[in-house]
Amino acid sequence: MTAFPLLDPALCFVILTTAVLAVAIRTVFAAVVSFIVFGLLMAIAWVRLGAVDVALTEAAIGAGLTGVLLLSTVARIAKHRADRGDDVPILEGPEPDPAPTDPLPGLATQSLAIVLSAAVAAALVAAVALLPVPAPGLVAEVGSRLSETGVESPVTAVLLAYRGYDTLLEIVVLLFALLGVWSLTADARWGGQPGLRHLARPDGVMAYLGRLLPPIGLLVGVYLFWIGGYRPGGAFQAGTVLAAVWLLAVMAGLVPIPKVSGIRLRLALVIGPAVFLAIGLAGYPLHGAFLGYPPAIAKVLIILIEAGLTISIATILGLLVAGAPEERPS
């Protein structure tokens, strides 16, 4: 079915190799890097499976943001260690696994783990083999009612119309992850700025990139947001790009990171879900159901929701990476 009969097996092999590496490799830092590579390869796999939307999300969020988060975690742990006097270099340094304080599980646990994971994998392989052959799916249903949603991209239709309720809960989940991260602030620092500081020297590469990239990123973000209605793309991908741009600008020292107690920041956090909720409620009188869109204005409503979501997603993702406030409020 493809011009590269060996491409898929090779890709799968590399994916699994990086997976094994991420688990088996000696240092935590290397494990994180392996995982990021694993994520990027997964994105390619998604393209191979014809799911470009998923591929974009996986690259931006699954590999990109997750990777940044994990890297910064490893770096900050190393910094704590260094602050305590355990002489560990910050980024490149091999954070040994286990660290001196961390116990390894016994042989019994290890063998149990092997048996268990092998059993799960085997059961799953069997389950895949058992799947019925004319495969059922909802392709036809999605297509047949696409016109009622006003959007052309089937994935966007699912995300914001057919299963918009999932997406509403999803953005709320994202918001609660941020609240969870914030809840780990020390009391004295509440109300201060999130932990990210600008690391760049004013004349360094970082600052240069920080000045160069934001306008481009902004453009890409807006494009992704707009294109979502027709082709792969949409609020989540756009939000991720905007968040990245914002973080870059912060790290370059171009814009200050806002305090967590700022009202504008709070409003930016809730605007997406709030608009979503409001339009959802408007569905009762307009279309007789929660989240019901009258076909005539469905497209407008969806764009409104996406606009709100993009703002909130960008803000939340950026702040998630920035972490809990570490500066005292002035």
Added chain:
Amino acid sequence: MPGVVWGPDVGSGLLALAVVLPVAGALLILPLGRHAERVPHLLFMAGLVLATAIAYHVWIGGVLTAAIGGWPAPLGIVLRADGLSAVMLLTTALVLVPVGIFAAGEFQPRTADGRESRAGLLFWPLMMGVWAGLNGTFLSNDLFNIYVALELLTLAAVPLVTLEGKAGTLAAALRYLLFALLGSLLYMLGAALLYGTHGTLDLTLLADRVRDDASALIAAALMTAGLLAKTAMFPLHLWLPPAHGGAPAAASAILSALVVKASFYLVVRLWFDLFPSLLDDTGATVLGLFGAAAILSGSVLALRQARLKLLVAYSTLAQLGYLFLMFPLAGGGTEAQPWTAGAWSGGIFHAVSHAFAKASLFLGAGILVQGIGHDRIADLRGAARSLPMVIAAFGLSGLSLMGLPPSGGFIAKWLLLTTAMASGRWGWAVVMFAGGLLAATYVFRVLNRAMATPEQPLRLVQPVHQSRQLAVLFLALVSVLLGLVPAIPFELLQIGGGLSTVEGFR
């Protein structure tokens, strides 16, 4: 035609509001910040009214369904409320109101010097998140949507554990989070396999399409394993006590009373509504044995705790065990029993009365910590004198744990026991009796201390506001009342229940 989406009546339109309300609450509280003081309580009250209204509509009109956005399944997501959902919804709302009143004494969005308080503010949206997750789980008829609701529940619940900023709770919270995440992923995996086989994730549609074959069994096993981990069912249970025992009292109450019940609820839904033909004797027995092991090990561990909050947390493990006895016992009644669905109703009843009793116990422990400065059981002498309402509530809630009348726990145990004896399944009855006696031992171990006269009169280190004590007593009284007026909740429960709730599995 998407025009007709109000469903058969107004009741269906209310379903989505049960999730909208708490979500809107969280969205409101965040920007309001330190001005948000009264918002949560109003929302809790509104939630109680809403849950009552939904239960009422289920009561008079039977099962409610609502297709969100007017998109029917399998394309869209359908909300569905039967008797079981309504009871869970109502339980949640009724626990949240007193817990909210209790928590107001501890979590004030505004600090004494007028600034915004971290824990005081964040507690409230997190509660709203838990609430939305619970309601979302109870009402959704779509397996993937339930996954999202469960994740919302987890991500709102875990930060509650560490909210007081105590270092000791961090490891507990992480362990909780990892178990919960793995659990949801296993659940999701099962759902993916079901989609691949049947092309839908709607529970009602799936129930018609699922056949008794190996792939369904693999899916069911994965989902069950994931949900057991989230419910803290033996042998995946040890994450629970440190997390529930270390959280602030109001959070512990919600976690132990409600959050673990959400995944239990799903296990019930899966087996009774989706896979009834799939569970054979062996499977049901395995689930029952997990339950039995949880009852015995949880009770014994509870006995050995030195701190009250940990004792109460371990008792949760034991009490969750009873719920899983409904699987081997389902359908065990004989002609002689006039009650239908004895074991099933008994299990659910146990979950509900345990919710009230356990919330009361955790809040009571919180008051003890506040009032006498600690919760070491050995040093509780004189507590019955200084905080009589709290100790009385402890005793009343203890009734439900022990399964003694009058309490909801007794009715639950009665239903389970008669079913066990009617079908000649002695072993399960013996486990329940042993669990009851062990529970009596740990409950009275605490009461004995509290009743004893101290050498010096016990002085409160900090006064305890009357309203907080009343909240504790209220919850305890509800758990007792469930044993006196169980007829209405019992009948409500039966609405929309599948045949398997009455006849058991194949």
Added chain:
Amino acid sequence: MSVDSLFTQPGLYGVTGALAIGIGVYGLIVRPHLVRKIIAVNMVGSGVFLLFGAVADRAAPGPGGDPVPHAMIITGIVVALSATALAATLTLRLSRETGRTALPPEPEDPAVQDKES
């Protein structure tokens, strides 16, 4: 059971997903370092999504595919990120407070009494 179905394109990715899940479960149990546990959970997640995606691809092979699972997977990836962010922050805090980057082998009394910060 049809073993042949494993050698189609979706079958191949389905098996890859299954194996990634197995590897993740193993890592989750065996690796004590919390960052590695987080990676392991994420790997299980990716495996689950890949398996789901492979399943979806069978319904409509080629570009496009079944959009419903795709939308769900996108949601799943965002949810996974949310959980990762929380777990990472908890790990960070644990490391700062206790110097540990692993969970104690047995769940213990959170010792809230003695270590109030």
Added chain:
Amino acid sequence: MTGMLPLLILSTSLVPAVVIFFLPEAATRVRAAVNLIGALAKLPLVGLILDGVAAGEQYELRYTLVPGLDFLLRIDALSLLFLSLSAFLWLLTTLYALAYLRDGANQSRFFGFFSLCVAATTGIAMSGSLITFFLFYELLTLSTWPLVAHRGDARSIASGSHYLAYTLAGSTALLLGIVWLEGQVGPVEFAAQTGIAGADPNTLRWIFLLMVGGLGVKAALFPLHSWLPAAMVAPAPVSALLHAVAVVKAGAFGIVRVVYDVFGIGLVTDLGLGVPLAAVASFTIIYGSLRALNQSDIKRRLAYSTVSQVSYIILGTGLAGPTAMIGGLVHLIHQGLMKVTLFFCAGALAETLHIYRIQEVDGCGRRMPVTMLAFSICAVGMIGLPPVAGFVSKWYLGTGAIEAGQIWVLFVLAGSSVLNALYFLPILYRTWFRPATGTWREPLTPLPAAKVWGLVSPAVATAVASLASGLLAAAQPFSPLGWATLIVTRDYGP
């Protein structure tokens, strides 16, 4: 109205209990008033029903908890036997307790649980089904515990735990029996047995053993009795409650119900369970008396005496002939009246003169003549001498044994009477015929008159009642004997 009366009677004890829990500690007068109003209101209600049941009226209140689990209050003649006893003694015990506990600590808690105990007893008496019985039986177990542990010192707490360990284990056995039975035949109501005889005889024997064993804990049947002597550390009003008004009586009453109304006399005889039950009761009678002999603490001696005396009721039940049944049932009342008097007096001795041991009573007959006269009347009655009530019980039991062809029971009765005499007569001798040796201590300040009245008059009242029950035994149907005869001839006659 016939359904409301049982509820009203229940609430005369239940409402005061709830109200008292919420009264502040200092509200002494209000507390006393609430308590007494409840107790006083109960008597005319019981009288009304007594009259109605004598005339053949039915009183029933049914309320479905869940399908198949009915809360059922139904008053029959047997209920009333226990109900009127507990109502009458509640009033007197309350008066006594108010005097006894003046100035004590935790009074709201005490009187709240006290009333709750009586409410539970009332419920037990009126229960119309096994499950309703169990409900109140457990309420009784739990509400008695804080009373036993009331003082809060190490001994009280320990005896409270002792009490709980036994009674909760007993309840477990009872519940197992109930659940097993209802698992076989569905819900069981008293006096409406049809299906039970069809079940497997061996299963039924096991169920009987579990139920009687479970109930036997509270009835202090050997070897399940040891909690009762241990519980005498509790204040005297609590002892009165345990020994006469509520707890052991509830156990004995439960056994009567199980034999008469769950299994039925015929089935119990067919299964060969009656004689073994009588044998265990007989053994307990002798054993309790022997143990009482070598107790030097007055309350402990009385406690072992209860172990012995309560088994008379069970003996009469086990013998299953009509006359023996009458003897057993009437002893439920008689033992209650006499034993409560003895405990009232023992408490009065302890409060007034700090007398706890038998050696210390020398000559106190002259110091406290009224109290000791009451004590003596009831001690004589316990021995079984006419004209006090105890004689009537023993007479009926004896003739009933002959009627049932169990001659050996006569030896048990005779032996027990001799033993009773051996442990009661020395006390009476010391009281009346020994000179005061000054072992007791006069209180530094004389007790307030109200307290003295409160301690003495209830004892006098119950002593008079014991005497009257013996003298007026023939008065039909409202003497205890008359009522017991009514029960047996009307409801359980052949």
